[in-house]
Amino acid sequence: MxxxxxxxxxxxxxxxxxxxxxxxxxxxxxxxxxxxxxxxxxxxxxxxxxxxxxxxxxxxxxxxxxxxxxxxxxxxxxxxxxxxxxxxxxxxxxxxxxxxxxxxxxxxxxxxxxxxxxxxxxxxxxxxxxxxxxxxxxxxxxxxxxxxxxxxxxxxxxxxxxxxxxxxxxxxxxxxxxxxxxxxxxxxxxxxxxxxxxxxxxxxxxxxxxxxxxxxxxxxxxxxxxDRSIMARGLGFGWPLLINGLLLFAVFNGEKLVIGRELGMVPLAMFAMGFTLTLTPTLVLARSLQSFFLPQLSAANDPDRFERIGAATIQANILNGLLQIAAIMLLGPLLVESVLGEKYAPLVPLLLWLSILQAVRVFKSGPAVVALAKAKTDNAMWANLCRVASLPLSWYLAANGYDLINIIWVAIGAELVAMCVSLFLLGRRVGYPLSRVWGSIAVALGFMVALALRDWFAQDGAAPIWTSAVCIAMFGLSLASMTALKGYVMARVAR
Structure with missing residues (x-):
């Protein structure tokens, strides 16, 4: 037909x-x-x-x-x-x-x-x-x-x-x-x-x-x-993505459904706007990085070249998450106060944690793109399954009167587990050497821990100056650890 x-x-x-x-x-x-x-x-x-x-x-x-x-x-x-x-x-x-x-x-x-x-x-x-x-x-x-x-x-x-x-x-x-x-x-x-x-x-x-x-x-x-043959081919390629789509719905919107049903439209508006402010920057770069690196990874027949471009892909997504956190920390509260007004003031304390949530989420985009280049479309599906498993706990918290911050903490923990699963599958099923990227991932997570520590000290007033110094040092160390990405860029510049 x-x-x-x-x-x-x-x-x-x-x-x-x-x-x-x-x-x-x-x-x-x-x-x-x-x-x-x-x-x-x-x-x-x-x-x-x-x-x-x-x-x-x-x-x-x-x-x-x-x-x-x-x-x-x-x-x-x-x-x-x-x-x-x-x-x-x-x-x-x-x-x-x-x-x-x-x-x-x-x-x-x-x-x-x-x-x-x-x-x-x-x-x-x-x-x-x-x-x-x-x-x-x-x-x-x-x-x-x-x-x-x-x-x-x-x-x-x-x-x-x-x-x-x-x-x-x-x-x-x-x-x-x-x-x-x-x-x-x-x-x-x-x-x-x-x-x-x-x-x-x-x-x-x-x-x-x-x-x-x-x-x-x-x-x-x-x-x-x-064409039946092409449709069958599309289904064969896409069925893991279809299941992953089910999981991504739960990942991106599960908490929203829970909040909208249990807490009402006003808390949902706060949560949805927080997602918009923190998720939009990461999606911009994540989509651009996939479109940029996927054709190169798919065309890389030499294993060493594939591994080098793969490491650059993963570290570029880590950089994406880190830049998003830094931008939200510097500009987020000002944006809420000046653009949205007082009616969205309860959103400000949530911005740090929502930015960490989105950063961890985007960390696993790199391994997913590398796996996709080898037609391993179900790697992301298994990683997101771990994330979805946290939704019953989020529903329980919302139904029993817990604050939005508790739901966000649960989501961050689940995203960390999902990231680890994504990396494990990349190493096991694609045979990718994770030693190329472990260091940059570990330092980036250390930066997030430093931010959480600073926020904990700030609950009793202004955070000690040393907490800010630690955060800045960890951010700089994270950038320095991305040797594969720097090598990729320098090689292109040299050409």
Missing amino acids: RISYIPSFIAFQSIKGQKFLTLLHKIPMDLPMFRSALLLLSGNAFSSLMLLVRNLLVARLISVEDYGIAATFALSMAIVEMISQLGLQQLIVQAKDGEDPKLQAGLQGFQALRGLLAGGFLLLIAYPLANFLGVPEVAWAYQLMALVPVLNGFVHFDVFRLQRQMIYLPHILTISVPALVSVALVWPLNGIFGDYRVMLYAVLAQGVLTLVTSHLVAKTRYRATL
Whole structure:
């Protein structure tokens, strides 16, 4: 069965449009590797910054309770992703025959089918989900959100395939332009609605523009086929990612569901905003690092080269987590007070612990990317299973009146266990020598312990100056320990 679908014929019929698109695709081909990396990072950073700005604007403009309801829209979308995540975008990058038009058409057809099924599922669970969260009056909004996975199902895969050639501009435009427009719509939407519907329609607009932009920047004509062999291959590649998607839903949203059900929309708003502030920076770099290093790892046939790039990948993710903690410590409280206002003041004491939680979480992204390059897609699944095992304890704490900080401590402990499992599987199943990265991991964890110690002393007033000195020293030692990453960078500079 073959489906032909091109949403924007006009751009492809115009001679000027053709020349513009041809130029667009040639520019990255001439860029050196690090300029490509900078382009990728800046594009991901811009799109994530726009989404962060959108969340902050919406939180500032509407009530805390309405923002809690708006946060549940992300939960509904996460449920859909949870049941339909097959990693087809990663497959076209990782596969040796990823340039084959037949493979791309088959994956696009499979993605379209996935989007339709996911949208139908969200339509069915809208009322049960709203009742579970105690907001039955917004079930219609969850039903409307069912359009988003359908739109995502018809995104052009050229934006992912071109990453095999280190061409990132089409992908960056696809994520950046819709995010920018989504931010610009907040003000007029707030003037019309003034409640949680601001977030609803901003998200829908972003989904429409993502679809359109992916086709406008594509290099090839869109084709979608339902090929059984390719679908079977996609399922074989993606079933661990599908299960991992179930686990990631619990990892990213399990506590939110618990808090929303047991504690209400206001605590959920605080927790969700804390997640937004601390998770967004790490996701920007984590996605950029995966897109940058995965093609190189997949193409590294020499074992020594694979190990060196793998060590650089892991240490780059460690650096990601450390920079996120430092940024939150320096700017987080000021951002909450100046942008969100007094109504979010209870969030400030949680920022340190949430930043540590996200840092530990991103630490295990490096081993997951290295394993993915060897098609070990289930390594992340087993690591996240350890994280999910902590949710019953979190639910017990929330149901018995414990504070948010206790739930965060449980999550940090579970993430530490998950990180250890991820490293163990990388060494055991991929045969990767962990001696290349143990030192940098240990020093980074020592930095977090120093921060926790400083926070403990600060409970009785200002923390002693020596605690700050220890934190700074451990941060510097962490940077110095990343010899593989420094060697990788210097080797590219020397070339």
